[in-house]
Amino acid sequence: DADVTQTPRNRITKTGKRIMLECSQTKGHDRMYWYRQDPGLGLRLIYYSFDVKDINKGEISDGYSVSRQAQAKFSLSLESAIPNQTALYFCATSDFWNTEAFFGQGTRLTVV
Amino acid sequence: AQSVTQLGSHVSVSEGALVLLRCNYSSSVPPYLFWYVQYPNQGLQLLLKYTTGATLVKGINGFEAEFKKSETSFHLTKPSAHMSDAAEYFCAVSESSNDYKLSFGAGTTVTVRA
Numbered sequence: 001d002a003d004v005t006q007t008p009r010n011r012i013t014k015t016g017k018r019i020m021l022e023c024s025q026t027k028g029h030d031r032m033y034w035y036r037q038d039p040g041l042g043l044r045l046i047y048y049s050f051d052v053k054d055i056n057k058g059e060i061s062d063g064y065s066v067s068r069q070a071q072a073k074f075s076l077s078l079e080s081a082i083p084n085q086t087a088l089y090f091c092a093t094s095d096f097w098n099t100e101a102f103f104g105q106g107t108r109l110t111v112v
Numbered sequence: 113a114q115s116v117t118q119l120g121s122h123v124s125v126s127e128g129a130l131v132l133l134r135c136n137y138s139s140s141v142p143p144y145l146f147w148y149v150q151y152p153n154q155g156l157q158l159l160l161k162y163t164t165g166a167t168l169v170k171g172i173n174g175f176e177a178e179f180k181k182s183e184t185s186f187h188l189t190k191p192s193a194h195m196s197d198a199a200e201y202f203c204a205v206s207e208s209s210n211d212y213k214l215s216f217g218a219g220t221t222v223t224v225r226a
Binding site: 031100106 | 121154158161202204216217218219
């Protein structure tokens, strides 16, 4: 089983719909991150969380919200999806000692 | 503020030839620098990182990178390309030693010719 699991792997949704992307990890890490990847732009940080009670905005948080349900679970929501939120979304985790960040396999979201 | 520039969105090399991927960064504090590789339909995998100490960093799969503060660069090299090196490569920078709030470059896609 993967250390960082994202569900769904692919999703097509309509403009205006609410959608949730889920991330769970078995690494036991306290720190979790959501990134968005767009062609030619690399990855950009949306939100991050250092523990269950800690949520922080990243570079591009507008239009997104997150929930840290447990140490192992970090969900990203699009309250009202729009086409320019079409992208590849990655969840990542790291531990306090920051030896390495582990990325999930990504969720490809298409908003039509 | 921090930012990363990767020169060249696509690089094509012959099998056995040198792979050189360029990365320049800007950072207001001493940076922590990373190279990641992404294979098709997969997540990112860490190739190597520079935090402190030796400026020549060796990573997995025969890759290495050198931190040059005076040039604000962290170029990635591999002496001899293999077909399995075909992937997208990302340079990233963090200004903190305590987390992975990374700023990424736009990425460089490497193709390897037989």
